[in-house]
Amino acid sequence: MTQRSLRFRLLASAGVSVVVALLVAGMSLTVIFEHHVKRRIGTELETYLKQIVAGVSLMPDGRITSTAALADPRFDQPLSGLYWQVQDEQRPRLLRSRSLWDDVITLPEDRLELGTVHEHDLPGPAGQSLLVRERQIALRHAGDERRIRIIVATDKRSLAEARNAFAADMLPYLAVMAAVLLAAAWIQVRIGLAPLDNVRRGVMEIRSGTSRRLESLHPDEVMPLVDEINGLLEAQEKTIERARAWTADLAHGLKTPLMVLTADAQRLRDEGNTSIAEDLDQLAETMRRRVDRELIRARVRSGVQSRRARAEVAGTVNRIVRTLKRTPRGSVLGWTVETTDRADAAIPGDDLTELLGNILENATKWANEMVTVAVATGNGVIITVEDDGPGVPADQLNNLGLRGMRLDEQKQGTGLGLAIARDIVEAYHGELIFSHAPTGGLAVVVRLPAAA
Numbered sequence: 001m002t003q004r005s006l007r008f009r010l011l012a013s014a015g016v017s018v019v020v021a022l023l024v025a026g027m028s029l030t031v032i033f034e035h036h037v038k039r040r041i042g043t044e045l046e047t048y049l050k051q052i053v054a055g056v057s058l059m060p061d062g063r064i065t066s067t068a069a070l071a072d073p074r075f076d077q078p079l080s081g082l083y084w085q086v087q088d089e090q091r092p093r094l095l096r097s098r099s100l101w102d103d104v105i106t107l108p109e110d111r112l113e114l115g116t117v118h119e120h121d122l123p124g125p126a127g128q129s130l131l132v133r134e135r136q137i138a139l140r141h142a143g144d145e146r147r148i149r150i151i152v153a154t155d156k157r158s159l160a161e162a163r164n165a166f167a168a169d170m171l172p173y174l175a176v177m178a179a180v181l182l183a184a185a186w187i188q189v190r191i192g193l194a195p196l197d198n199v200r201r202g203v204m205e206i207r208s209g210t211s212r213r214l215e216s217l218h219p220d221e222v223m224p225l226v227d228e229i230n231g232l233l234e235a236q237e238k239t240i241e242r243a244r245a246w247t248a249d250l251a252h253g254l255k256t257p258l259m260v261l262t263a264d265a266q267r268l269r270d271e272g273n274t275s276i277a278e279d280l281d282q283l284a285e286t287m288r289r290r291v292d293r294e295l296i297r298a299r300v301r302s303g304v305q306s307r308r309a310r311a312e313v314a315g316t317v318n319r320i321v322r323t324l325k326r327t328p329r330g331s332v333l334g335w336t337v338e339t340t341d342r343a344d345a346a347i348p349g350d351d352l353t354e355l356l357g358n359i360l361e362n363a364t365k366w367a368n369e370m371v372t373v374a375v376a377t378g379n380g381v382i383i384t385v386e387d388d389g390p391g392v393p394a395d396q397l398n399n400l401g402l403r404g405m406r407l408d409e410q411k412q413g414t415g416l417g418l419a420i421a422r423d424i425v426e427a428y429h430g431e432l433i434f435s436h437a438p439t440g441g442l443a444v445v446v447r448l449p450a451a452a
Contacts, residue, residue: 006193006196007189007190007193010185010189010192010193011185011186011189014182014185014186014188014189015182015185018178018181018182018185019178022174022177022178022181025174026167026170026171026174029166029170030163030166030167030170033162033163033166034159034162034163037159037162037163038131038159041131041154041158041159042119042131042133045131045132045133045152045153045154046117046133046152048070048072048084048152049084049117049133049134049135049150049151049152051068051069051070052066052068052070052084052086052150052152053135053137053150054068055067055068055069056068056086056095056137056139056148056150057139058139058141058146062141062142062146063093064086064088064093064094064095064148065095066086066095070084070097074099075097075098075099076097076098076099077098077099078098078099078101079099079101079125079126079128080099081099081128081154081155081157081158082097082099082153082154082155083096083097083099083100083105083124083125083130083152083153083154084096084097084150084151084152084153085097085100085104085105085150085151085153086148086149086150087107087148087149087150087151088146088147088148088149089146089147089148089149090146090147100125101125103124103125103126105122105124105125105130105132105151105153106122106123107120107122107134107149107151108120108122112134112135112136112149113136114136114137114138115135115136115137116135116136117133117134117135118133118134118135119131119132119133119134120132120133120134120151121156122153124153124155128155128156128157129155129156129157130153130154130155130156131153131154131155131156131159132151132152132153133151133152133153134149134150134151135149135150135151136148136149136150137150195218195219195221195222196222198215198218199214199218199222199225199226199229202214202215203229206233210452212233213230213233214226214229214230247295248295251291251295254287254291255291258284258287258288258291261280261283261284261287262280262281262284264280265277265278265280265281265284268280289416290416296351296354296420296424309346309347309348309428309451310344310345310346310451311344311345311347311348311349311351311352311451312342312343312344312349313339313343313344313345313352313375313381313383313448314339314340314341314342314343314375316349316352316353316356317337317339317356317373317375317383318337318339319353320353320356320357320360321335321337321360321373324360324361324364327364329364329365330364333364333367333369333370333371334369334370334371335370335371335372335373336370336371336372336373337373337374338372338373338374338375339373339374339375340375340376340377343375343376343377343381343450344381344450344451345380345381345428345448345449345450345451346428346448346449346450346451346452347424347428347430347448351424351427351428352448354420354424355420355421355424355425355446356383356385356446358417358418358420358421359385359417359418359421359444359446360373360385361417362417362418362442362444363385363386363387363389363441363442363444364387366387366389366390366441366442367387367388367389367441368387368388368389368441369388370387370388370439371385371386371387372384372385372386372387372437372439373385377450379447380430380447380448380449380450381447381448381449381450382445382446382447383445383446383447383448384443384444384445384446385443385444385446386437386438386439386441386442386443386444387437387439387441387442388437388439388440388441389440389441389442390440390441391436391437391440391441391442392434392436392442394436397434397435398434400418400434418444421444421446425446425448428448428449429449430446430447430448430449431445431446431447432444432445432446432447433445433447
């Protein structure tokens with residue numbers, strides 16, 4: 001899976017989306033938790049504030065006193081982070097919790113409404129930052145009204161510690177959630193791209209010849225692509241059929257001139273012009289063989305192959321050898337045929353006959369005394385044809401089978417046999433190899449895919 005892969009892009013975008021979403025969710029939950037804890041702490045501070053307000057009174061001499069009994073021991077522990085303070089605005093009188101020790105919380109000079117609870121964030125002792133709840137009350141003494149400011153404060157460090165602990169506890173759950181979401185995204189991408197994989201397999205089946213069209217059982221989003229591919233295949237088949245028809249028409253159109261040419265050669269032979277008649281016969285035969293072989297090329301190159309093609313190689317080899325033994329040249333050669341019990345190649349029988357016929361005919365033409373044919377199975381079907389003829393120079397081996405290439409003009413022929421053999425092998429995804437035979441002649445190795 002590379003960076004150009006659609007699966008990689010979808011998974012990468014899903015991974016980024018999951019991480020971003022979980023980060024936002026984690027931060028949001030942390031902020032919500034912090035606000036919740038802050039409200040709970042504020043409620044607790046207001047409860048303490050009510051208790052202190054209920055216990056504040058003025059002595060006959062005007063001094064402030066507090067009889068509130070707060071149960072939390074942190075009010076008695078120096079610098080514990082939980083404090084209370086009672087301050088008289090009109091007289092410099094001050095009451096405070098033991099936890100403040102020698103420090104005083106400096107209050108802002110703002111106007112307060114009686115009985116209303118105010119919130120402040122103020123600096124505290126030992127560099128602490130305090131969350132403060134403040135309330136102002138009015139007491140009467142000797143006919144005068146005294147304004148008293150009462151505060152309860154706590155160190156916000158406890159709020160930060162609770163927030164951080166919540167975030168730390170939440171991280172494993174976020175990690176598990178991320179893993180679950182990524183797994184779900186992977187499953188979703190796999191299921192979502194499955195139709196494309198089915199299309200790919202369908203195209204492979206079309207290339208292998210086991211199917212002609214893509215199935216129509218695909219999601220609506222993929223069906224336009226399937227319809228376009230099927231339309232392209234149909235148009236290609238029509239084009240191929242037209243090309244084959246044109247080739248056949250051309251071949252049939254040449255048959256009449258060839259018959260006339262053959263008749264003229266016979267007439268010249270009857271008149272005593274034997275040399276010219278033989279030249280015309282040779283020319284007509286050459287043209288006829290070229291037309292026939294071009295028809296074979298058109299059929300093979302058209303791509304219209306039998307579905308699930310299968311041909312039995314050993315039987316085809318034996319039939320061709322028996323035919324060549326009845327020819328004047330083949331009857332004087334020694335033939336050695338080594339075949340396996342059963343070897344089926346993924347190629348139509350007619351094309352296999354044409355392929356091996358051209359190769360064996362070439363070996364018959366150039367062999368001095370012996371032609372050897374071997375059929376083996378392994379990585380496909382391997383057919384080896386060797387002769388003991390003059391062979392081919394090493395620098396010319398790669399030129400064998402090229403269109404119109406003849407390496408020797410001493411023997412009659414058009415040079416099309418090995419070229420057609422190469423075309424057939426390539427059409428059925430095989431391999432054709434030329435090398436030197438141990439007997440000194442040419443060795444031709446044909447490797448064809450085995451039939452399914």
